[in-house]
Amino acid sequence: MKRNFLKGIMMPAAVVILGVGGAFATTSMSSTKGIADVQGYRYVSQAEPCRAEVMCSNVFNSTICTSGSNQLFGKPTPNAANCDLPLYKIPN
Template sequence: MKTNFLKLIMPVAVVLLATGSALSTSAMNKKADTAPVQGYVHVLTEDDCDESIMCSNIEGDLCTTGSEQVFGKNPANKCTVRLFKNQ
């Protein structure tokens, strides 16, 4: 009787544990995507930019400070990545 009970309960417990793990992993990835991104404003060229306000990489309204658009740096260290206002 006890072994029949375990044979029935163990697969259900494993499925519930796997589902919970998958959901928590998905939630952790979303938080990482919405982290603030350091923004930069152009001084003279794409290569010459100064640190500015924190923005977001989630699409929405463009990130600006005053009348200047704020950009993020690409892997080549140029300020060309469009950033958006924090939600």
């Protein structure tokens, strides 16, 4: 009797565990895309320290974001005068 009870409860428990794990995995994958893309800026002159160029990513990868031969940087806050945060190329 005890053996039949354990067999009957194991399959539903496994399905519930897989379902909860899948829900957490899909939620975490969709939440990072929106915050990863940021505007990349390049230094021009003292009068114009940050000129907007192309969209980059703030998620670390091995390819630095560039425009031509210029490395692009991000601003720490949207209204900041300086742009000194390293940015990376958006992965395809």
